[in-house]
Amino acid sequence: MAPKIAIVYYSMYGHIKQLADAELKGIKEAGGDAELFQVAETLSDDVLAKMHAPPKPTDITVLNDPAQLESFDGILFGIPTRYGNFPAQIKTFWDKSGKQWQSGSFWGKYAGLFISTGTVGGGQETTAISSMSTLVHHGFIYVPLGYKNTFADLANLDEVHGGSPWGAGTLSAGDGSRQPSALELRVATAQGKAFYETVAKAHP
Ligand SMILES: Cc1cc2nc3c(=O)[nH]c(=O)nc-3n(C[C@H](O)[C@H](O)[C@H](O)COP(=O)(O)O)c2cc1C
Numbered sequence: 001m002a003p004k005i006a007i008v009y010y011s012m013y014g015h016i017k018q019l020a021d022a023e024l025k026g027i028k029e030a031g032g033d034a035e036l037f038q039v040a041e042t043l044s045d046d047v048l049a050k051m052h053a054p055p056k057p058t059d060i061t062v063l064n065d066p067a068q069l070e071s072f073d074g075i076l077f078g079i080p081t082r083y084g085n086f087p088a089q090i091k092t093f094w095d096k097s098g099k100q101w102q103s104g105s106f107w108g109k110y111a112g113l114f115i116s117t118g119t120v121g122g123g124q125e126t127t128a129i130s131s132m133s134t135l136v137h138h139g140f141i142y143v144p145l146g147y148k149n150t151f152a153d154l155a156n157l158d159e160v161h162g163g164s165p166w167g168a169g170t171l172s173a174g175d176g177s178r179q180p181s182a183l184e185l186r187v188a189t190a191q192g193k194a195f196y197e198t199v200a201k202a203h204p
Pocket of ligand 1: 015081118123
């Protein structure tokens with residue numbers, strides 16, 4: 001049976017959502033498919049309005065309960081950085097997963113990460129590193145992006161871009177005005193494809 005892949009993301013301004021769609025494209029190129037989940041919001045409408053956050057998509061399942069992920073073989077997590085770490089919305093999701101932690105429901109599942117930051121030094125790598133403790137506690141097998149399929153793009157110094165061997169990435173600029181570039185979307189698609197192929201080796 002083909003591996004079951006979930007793409008779990010939080011996106012306040014849409015950058016991570018665009019990367020999530022690019023990851024899905026790569027999974028489909030590899031012959032697979034994935035289900036998208038958006039992590040539940042924790043901020044009030046009042047605060048979201050003050051942060052100029054647009055409405056969330058209504059056609060993507062909201063992830064409220066970690067049990068929703070128990071049937072998947074691999075999960076790609078899309079994370080917009082907060083202070084070099086993952087946002088409270090994602091932390092709140094993880095903090096509901098004590099049952100899965102104790103029972104080992106996520107143990108042996110594959111995980112990959114993709115990241116959005118406002119600035120170049122703002123956490124493309126530290127956000128991934130900060131996520132490791134949670135992944136390790138659950139027993140996820142972390143699949144890095146590495147450089148194998150994306151060396152030319154990740155090593156490109158002619159243009160500013162996000163992404164690292166830890167995972168695909170984009171830069172939103174401080175005011176959110178920058179959008180994912182063709183290079184960044186290409187890397188995200190390559191990650192989705194390679195991630196699917198990796199999980200498929202264990203779940204042919
Ligand atoms: C409270 C807060 C903290 C943030 N912290 C960082 C940070 O540490 N480094 C950084 O580069 N960007 C930071 N940002 C910018 C976000 O990472 C950026 O808005 C996000 O990557 C855009 O992705 P999205 O459109 O999917 O929400 C922060 C944004 C907010 C609202």
